[in-house]
Amino acid sequence: MKPMQVIPAIDLRGGRCVRLRQGDYDRETVFGEDPAAMAGHWQQEGATRLHLVDLDGAKTGRPANVEVVRAILDRVGIPCQLGGGVRTRETLEAWLDAGLDRVIVGTQALKDPDWFAQMAERHPGRLVLGLDARDGRVATEGWLDVSTVEATELAGRFDGLPLAAVIYTDIARDGMLEGPNLEATEALASRLKTPVIASGGVGSLEDIQRLATLPVAGVIVGRALYDGRFRLSEARTCAGEEPKTP
Incomplete structure (x- = not known):
């Protein structure tokens, strides 16, 4: 494995x-005043x-929390990836600079596939496709709109x-701690050559263990960590990312 x-x-x-439940901007929990x-x-x-x-950027279509992101990048020495409101080449390249x-693009990849392909070729290994789905169909505009396009x-x-x-990300499960959509995640990961990162619904170490048996490269965890359901070190051990202590 x-x-x-x-x-x-x-x-x-x-x-x-903050964290939202099922992408609902009216169901917000604040977990910290200092993201950095x-x-x-x-x-x-x-x-x-x-x-x-x-x-905020995902909702409005333009970057909003710029200074906060800069503060985070100044604070840490590990790689960071960001999504939300990346709709133009200027925005994308400003974030990379x-x-x-990595920069994550979702809405604009669906709206303008040719543009997304050009950006991916221009910045190899730096772009991530953000595939947010509700009932298997791609959602855009900060999850406010659901298209007719199948995620796969x-x-x-x-x-x-x-x-x-x-x-x-299965939106219906995001922030709900009821477990990720293993079937849909496995189906997608098995079909693609591009590495897949699972997101949405992780609520226990058992969820991490189940995902680790699938052909996925990573898992994004939010509310479960903030709620203290498990420690990051425990999750990393379950994922095989951190050796078990003797």
Whole structure:
């Protein structure tokens, strides 16, 4: 079994660290007023990568929490990836220039596949396809709209590009701690050559263990870590990312 990377999520809204339930902006829980301090905490706990989401940017279509992200990048020395509001080449390249390791694109990949393909070729290994699905169909605009396009169809369309990864999120499970959509995740990961990162619904170490048996490269964990359901070190051990202590 290959090690699976466990990636803590830091969702940003109004400069604070929050989590939403099922992508609902009206169902928000604030977990911290200082996202940079939170990022430092996860690095200290052993994180090898952080997943940042500009929730305000995802909703408005343009970057919103820029200074907060810069503070995070100044604080930590591990790779960070960010999604939310990346709709133009200028925005994408500004984030890469700011020090992000990867930039995640979702809405614009569906709206303008040719543009996304061009950006992926221009920045090989730096772009991630954010595949957010509700009932198997791709959701866009910060999950506010659901398209008629099947998630597997969109992912397959881009599978030949030099992408860093595909992040698959089942919106119905995100923030609910009821377990990830193992069947859909496995189906997607088995079909693609591009590495797949699972997201949404992880609520226990058993969920991590189950995902580790699938052909996925990583898992993004949010609310379960913030709620203290398990420690990051425990999750990394279950994922084979951190050796068990004797």
